[in-house]
């Protein structure tokens with residue numbers, strides 16, 4: 014081997030590290046010299062023990078949970094490389110974007126030896142943690158890096174030979190690293206050299222290709238590119254996902270073909286980099302920059318993404334659990350994203366949607382996102398909450414009235430919300446609370462396609478109906494409180510939004526924190542705080558969680574650690590003894606909520622809207638809670 018663990022050349026290079034410009038011309042690769050310099054500048058000592066305490070089991074499980082998408086997509090590569098590395102007496106590792114090891118598999122003997130220097134799941138192999146090493150240096154250099162024997166900064170690690178390649182997600186963010194590690198003393202250690210580089214490159218190209226294909230499902234067009242037609246459809250091709258003519262996502266191979274950087278994603282128009290026009294099917298195109306011919310194949314895998322998520326398509330705050338969070342803080346995960354995509358398809362096909370879900374589960378947010386992404390996005394979305402408007406007013410509010418239709422009527426009449434929604438979408442929230450007489454009128458509007466304002470003549474209307482309820486409408490029909498004929502007109506596509514307790518809470522917490530600016534301001538949750546959040550029932554679902562986290566971030570100074578003491582009493586009061594927080598018998602959740610509602614109403618002299626605003630719940634929720642069961 015060129016640089017054996019104790020080669021004199023390396024020892025000389027190490028000594029010259031202390032001298033200004035001392036590494037110039039040293040017999041070590043430039044990337045290693047740069048990394049040594051970074052380590053020395055950080056004051057890292059080469060004799061520092063490589064051993065570290067890996068994350069406890071529960072934290073590692075939570076970490077893996079957060080990187081579910083990466084772990085899931087990397088499984089085929091890890092399985093294949095595992096076999097290859099076992100035969101070479103080494104192992105394969107997957108880390109996150111900070112070098113924290115998520116998975117490690119390979120030769121049992123080597124896995125044991127590697128544990129002595131904490132090359133194991135839950136340990137951090139960034140340059141800060143372990144000095145120059147393949148994982149940390151690949152992350153720092155954003156490139157394939159091989160670190161051999163004494164090139165490792167810490168002497169403890171000098172028996173390792175490691176090759177690492179960063180994995181870039183389709184939106185241009187480094188998501189993690191695949192690393193192949195072995196022992197320099199193994200008889201086949203030399204095979205690690207070029208072989209490991211080729212293996213790592215290939216594995217990452219396959220993974221990035223699969224990730225980009227998957228991401229493209231949510232975009233209008235997928236374009237495959239390669240200089241040779243036979244390569245189209247293989248993992249070596251370039252992939253571009255395009256919406257409205259803008260390149261939204263790509264695999265690194267496509268960016269290389271077009272000479273673009275990651276910053277192009279979400280910004281650059283396709284026609285500014287490729288000429289020849291694109292239509293479905295295969296054709297020859299040319300790069301604008303170099304006039305190079307490329308074979309292109311375009312397909313249209315998915316409908317357009319909702320506009321609310323476009324910013325996230327550029328650079329999602331989080332990609333864990335398939336999670337994307339836009340700058341507007343709206344999150345979609347592996348469960349809700351497909352529901353949204355189906356809803357958009359239904360709206361475009363003119364199919365009414367009935368949304369079900371507990372209070373605060375995001376029904377209104379969902380409707381707004383679906384509207385923004387469907388063909389009626391330019392037409393109005395009119396939302397009416399049937400539970401929040403007093404029964405006497407709901408009729409005129411919905412159906413409108415003519416001038417002078419009744420005493421107290423507004424001069425000039427009122428068009429009514431149904432007519433306001435003409436051409437667009439009428440969203441009737443809490444439809445289960447609609448009085449029977451109005452149910453009959455609504456049914457007539459749906460049957461006749463016309464609305465009759467109080468005191469007026471029928472007027473043609475064309476709107477798409479989206480309804481929502483927290484009630485079990487089928488049960489209401491059985492009980493006779495909801496018309497069966499109306500129910501069947503509403504329930505063409507039923508979308509049930511899961512309660513927060515059935516969703517990936519950790520990933521949602523992280524994505525919300527990031528969207529509220531916690532990451533930028535260095536604000537973190539203490540593990541005990543997270544444990545308390547995990548134990549809460551979240552009866553107010555996303556609304557309750559979002560309100561809590563928004564408040565915590567707003568009240569925390571930069572760099573703060575949010576501890577259980579920062580949580581509201583009801584959350585902190587649920588702490589178990591081992592977390593060191595007071596545990597005292599607490600009244601039932603409902604009783605505590607009722608108490609909070611009563612106090613808020615008293616403070617706002619019975620003004621439901623103001624009390625609801627203060628409590629961070631919807632008015633309809635308060636109306637519901639104030640009604641006898």
Ligand SMILES: Nc1ncnc2c1ncn2[C@@H]1O[C@H](COP(=O)(O)OP(=O)(O)OP(=O)(O)O)[C@@H](O)[C@H]1O
Nearest residue numbers: 342343344372373374375376377378555556559631
């Ligand atoms: N997809 C989402 N991403 C981020 N935050 C969300 C999302 N959905 C809901 N929220 C948060 O929850 C709050 C309540 O959402 P929304 O009003 O849509 O709930 P709802 O189910 O209609 O509630 P209710 O039944 O009480 O009317 C939002 O204001 C927002 O803070």
